[in-house]
Amino acid sequence: MHRKSISSGYGKERKWIVAQKPGMHPKSYSIPLLLLVRNLLSYADNAKETKSLINRGEILVDKKPRRDYQFVVGLMDVVEIPKTKEQFRVLPGRKGLILKKIDGKESEIKLCKILDKRTLKKGAMQLNLHDGSNILVDKGAYKTNDTVILKLPERKIEETLKFDKGATVMVVKGRHSGKTGKIKEILKATISRKSLTTVDDLQTLTDYVFVIGADKPAITV
Numbered sequence: 001m002h003r004k005s006i007s008s009g010y011g012k013e014r015k016w017i018v019a020q021k022p023g024m025h026p027k028s029y030s031i032p033l034l035l036l037v038r039n040l041l042s043y044a045d046n047a048k049e050t051k052s053l054i055n056r057g058e059i060l061v062d063k064k065p066r067r068d069y070q071f072v073v074g075l076m077d078v079v080e081i082p083k084t085k086e087q088f089r090v091l092p093g094r095k096g097l098i099l100k101k102i103d104g105k106e107s108e109i110k111l112c113k114i115l116d117k118r119t120l121k122k123g124a125m126q127l128n129l130h131d132g133s134n135i136l137v138d139k140g141a142y143k144t145n146d147t148v149i150l151k152l153p154e155r156k157i158e159e160t161l162k163f164d165k166g167a168t169v170m171v172v173k174g175r176h177s178g179k180t181g182k183i184k185e186i187l188k189a190t191i192s193r194k195s196l197t198t199v200d201d202l203q204t205l206t207d208y209v210f211v212i213g214a215d216k217p218a219i220t221v
Helices: 033-040 047-055
Strands: 030-032 072-074 078-081 086-093 096-102 109-119 125-129 134-137 147-151 156-161 168-171 180-187 196-199 202-205 209-213
Touching (some): 033 047, 033 072, 033 096, 086 168, 156 209, 168 196
Antiparallel strands (some): 109 147
């Protein structure tokens, strides 16, 4: 497979011409697979070549072949190209989502933020995750804003990273997007404002904060 170059990401001057199918990730914060392969990875020169490559199942997302060029890829997804033995994680950058090269071992895990949870019949608990998916667990110490580390492709929980003071986090949206640090303070929401979190010397919305490790990052950043 011919490869020209790897882009560092995409910026404000985006000119997407591929309609995105409704997917797991929010439409405003995801990339159609065709554009990721053609524009960010530069594996093909045009849409026809890119569609052919995708249709052959040569691009894996979270260890599964994705043959729909409109399939959307988003935050923390793992993109893999077996023929070139390359793996990437989708991370936030200053101007949008970027691809970060990772090794084969790291490509076996995915981090997912718990957005909320609900108790189902017979006592089972459903965790609703940032990528639009959900997972059933036995009742446990899972809290909103915690992060679960999933083993791919089984999506089995290997570890839970707690949203608490001292945790290592990444800011995934806003003007500080892409910055990492440790939680110093968490301010609960009030009637007049949303919850805020102080990461090192900056304060941002708790919604923008993603736990990526305890003492140190569990992923390459």
